[in-house]
Amino acid sequence: xxxxxxxxxxxxxxxxxxxxxxxxxxxQAILGSFPHPPERLQQSMDADVYPKDRPDLSIVxxxxxxxxxxxxxxxxxxxxxxxxxxxxxxxxxxxxxxxxENENTFGAIGWCLEPHDLAVSKxxxxxxxxxxxxxxxxxxxxxxxxxIQERLKGPLPIHFSCNxxxxxxxGCRKQAPSVLND
Numbered sequence: 001x002x003x004x005x006x007x008x009x010x011x012x013x014x015x016x017x018x019x020x021x022x023x024x025x026x027x028q029a030i031l032g033s034f035p036h037p038p039e040r041l042q043q044s045m046d047a048d049v050y051p052k053d054r055p056d057l058s059i060v061x062x063x064x065x066x067x068x069x070x071x072x073x074x075x076x077x078x079x080x081x082x083x084x085x086x087x088x089x090x091x092x093x094x095x096x097x098x099x100x101e102n103e104n105t106f107g108a109i110g111w112c113l114e115p116h117d118l119a120v121s122k123x124x125x126x127x128x129x130x131x132x133x134x135x136x137x138x139x140x141x142x143x144x145x146x147x148i149q150e151r152l153k154g155p156l157p158i159h160f161s162c163n164x165x166x167x168x169x170x171g172c173r174k175q176a177p178s179v180l181n182d
Contacts, residue, residue: 001028001042001077004036007104009079012071014108016064021052023097023128024112025087025121027133030142032112033100040136045077048086052111055084061138087121089113090151116147123152 001009006028013022024032026048032043034058050058062081065071072078096117100110113121119137122130137143 001031001045001047004104005045005075005077006031006110007100008075009049009065009077010100010110011105012065013049013051013061013081014105015078017060019052019054019057019058020107021109021111022049023052023084024049024110025082025084025118027118027122029098029112029118030115030137032100032110033063033102033115034142037142038136038140041133041140041142045145046080047077047180048080048082049110050082050084050086058082062083067165071176083181086107087113088124089117090120091154093117116151119143120151123148 006024010022010024016136024047026046027041027044028047030037034041035140035152049061051061058081060081061068063077065079067078068082069078084088096114097111100112115137119134122132122134134143138145138148
């Protein structure tokens with residue numbers, strides 16, 4: 001996905017849910033801070049999003065512009081409406097969101113995860129593709145390993161109770177040192 005495509009998704013997601021602000025929490029949130037990141041960080045053709053003040057409306061986004069929708073077949077990319085609990089994020093992440101608003105968003109505002117918060121979320125998810133994603137971020141000097149390690153030490157949100165996430169954190173602690181070598 002490109003930055004232009006992400007802006008289109010933000011605009012369409014906001015319109016479909018009849019809201020102004022959309023949070024982008026998946027891998028394509030990198031496009032908020034780095035409009036032209038390395039290609040390996042742009043592989044996903046979906047953006048994980050939810051309405052900032054009405055996360056319950058993410059299902060509307062998924063139905064209107066989600067996978068296998070007319071939007072997806074027309075443009076080749078789509079929005080994945082997710083819940084705000086989808087990603088486990090470090091303390092204070094809301095205050096570090098990166099604003100995306102321009103003529104292409106038509107008045108809608110996208111709030112993308114700050115790259116270090118995105119990296120923490122990926123490491124906690126603990127999948128091989130997430131470790132690879134963070135490795136590319138570190139290699140490209142998009143993120144600092146020291147900042148990621150510091151945020152991993154901080155408190156995790158109260159909803160961090162899902163076994164899938166706990167297993168991811170165990171994997172994160174095992175593999176993070178190799179991914180985060182400076």
